[in-house]
Amino acid sequence: QTIAAIEASQPTINAFTHVAGDSAMAAAERVDADRKAGRTLGPLAGLPVAIKDVLCTSDMPTTCSSEMLRGFVPPYNATVVSKLTAAGAIVIGKTNMDEFAMGASTETSAMGVTRNPWDEARTPGGSSGGAAAAVACGAVSLSIGTDTGGSIRQPAAFCGITGLKPTYGRCSRYGLVAFASSLDQAGPMGWSVDDVAIGLQAMAGYDPADSTSVDHPVPDYRAVLQSTDLRGLKIGVLRDSINQDGVSDAVRRSVEDAERVFQELGAEIVEISLQHSPYWVPTYYVIAPCEASSNLSRFDGAHYGHRAMRAADAVDEGEGVMGPLETMYRTSRAAGFGSEVKRRIIVGTYALSAGYYDAYYNQALKVRRLIRGDYDAAFDQADLLLGPVTPSPAFRLGENVDDPIAMYLCDLFTVGANLAGVPAISLPGGLDDQGLPVGIQLQGPVMEESRLLFAGGAFQ
Ligand code: GLN
Numbered sequence: 001q002t003i004a005a006i007e008a009s010q011p012t013i014n015a016f017t018h019v020a021g022d023s024a025m026a027a028a029e030r031v032d033a034d035r036k037a038g039r040t041l042g043p044l045a046g047l048p049v050a051i052k053d054v055l056c057t058s059d060m061p062t063t064c065s066s067e068m069l070r071g072f073v074p075p076y077n078a079t080v081v082s083k084l085t086a087a088g089a090i091v092i093g094k095t096n097m098d099e100f101a102m103g104a105s106t107e108t109s110a111m112g113v114t115r116n117p118w119d120e121a122r123t124p125g126g127s128s129g130g131a132a133a134a135v136a137c138g139a140v141s142l143s144i145g146t147d148t149g150g151s152i153r154q155p156a157a158f159c160g161i162t163g164l165k166p167t168y169g170r171c172s173r174y175g176l177v178a179f180a181s182s183l184d185q186a187g188p189m190g191w192s193v194d195d196v197a198i199g200l201q202a203m204a205g206y207d208p209a210d211s212t213s214v215d216h217p218v219p220d221y222r223a224v225l226q227s228t229d230l231r232g233l234k235i236g237v238l239r240d241s242i243n244q245d246g247v248s249d250a251v252r253r254s255v256e257d258a259e260r261v262f263q264e265l266g267a268e269i270v271e272i273s274l275q276h277s278p279y280w281v282p283t284y285y286v287i288a289p290c291e292a293s294s295n296l297s298r299f300d301g302a303h304y305g306h307r308a309m310r311a312a313d314a315v316d317e318g319e320g321v322m323g324p325l326e327t328m329y330r331t332s333r334a335a336g337f338g339s340e341v342k343r344r345i346i347v348g349t350y351a352l353s354a355g356y357y358d359a360y361y362n363q364a365l366k367v368r369r370l371i372r373g374d375y376d377a378a379f380d381q382a383d384l385l386l387g388p389v390t391p392s393p394a395f396r397l398g399e400n401v402d403d404p405i406a407m408y409l410c411d412l413f414t415v416g417a418n419l420a421g422v423p424a425i426s427l428p429g430g431l432d433d434q435g436l437p438v439g440i441q442l443q444g445p446v447m448e449e450s451r452l453l454f455a456g457g458a459f460q
Helices: 002-013 022-036 079-086 129-136 153-158 193-203 249-264 277-298 324-336 339-352 358-381 404-411 415-420 449-459
Strands: 016-019 048-052 090-095 142-146 162-165 186-190 234-238 268-272 384-388 424-431 437-443
Touching (some): 002 090, 002 129, 022 090, 079 090, 079 193, 129 142, 129 153, 129 186, 142 193, 153 424, 162 193, 162 449, 186 193, 193 424, 234 249, 249 268, 249 384, 249 424, 249 437, 249 449, 277 339, 277 358, 277 415, 437 449
Parallel strands (some): 048 090, 048 142, 234 384
Antiparallel strands (some): 162 186, 424 437
């Protein structure tokens, strides 16, 4: 049934880069056999889950929506994928994304754009646009995305679904193809807060294979969904963010409406300002490309990735000094990477180069520390922070493709949580006057995903 729903949506929505056939059927049959034999079933037994194509799967391709990895089948599963299947989930397919997760619209994918099921002329957001659209078009109730600077929360907001970016280190990054290692985190996207709670339950936990994963007990995330009484909870509204220029009325209204709902549920509202928030985007767009340029150096046609077979494919710029190996690297990378990925590699390599390292990368690290300090201070005054996810609802396909700065500004409200490592959830916050979904965002202290789910569950 799920496969039929996916296949029906593919020609228009294009949420998937690969649809599982036999492997999904075999997994479903195993669950059936277990059920008939009366064996204990996992908590997600038989649940179809779609996985962003940046997470390694050993029985299907993992392409990062890049020519560089077209057809690549990894020899192992990402830890979060193994954990989901161990809980009984069936990996039903891989979802489309911006190439190597760089983008905010799924338009940089080498596998074609994904369309927003609410309005096919618009983007589903990105980079986890396929994962969001797969849920929004009804094919699956749970998908797994990744969020380096907003890639779970922004597409969730554009597609009217719920998406959670866990604390950095809450879920293992083993088998998640790295974009910016100090920011990347996988997380659940679903129809409801309950869906993301059961997804997170299966994914979370320490993994010795990821040295940055945190050894911290995994609580029962669904236990907190029983109550809608928010008395005693202090919610800090990020007033500066909704009053900024460029924030649409619908976004401002949805945050103000949410404020009222939280108040009615018993929460106390306070005003919070994160002082260094104007530096979030510039800091992120130094640190993320720096880490990307280093992570992506492995795709050279020898260690990993597309190999240009003929030196004649090389763009001859009269560099007679290049040997055959260098020519192979150069032509492989030129052909394998798309233009946004190349832009990030160039920016990152420049910012990390000897003469500029202190001025850019080191400086960005210092600002990152200040940003973290703002969050620490904010969580002394409030239990959660409420604000927008994006400056506006889903924009039209093509609208920002030629304007990288406009595209980067989509991340205005999301990159703070990644720089600080804190968890954050995007919740459906109503529709604008054109009927497009608008999201609201809650951010919480490190390892307090339960608090986000509690408040989110009460709100929904
Ligand atoms: N839009 C941001 C970027 O392009 C975030 C991407 C992400 O979270 N993977 O870097």
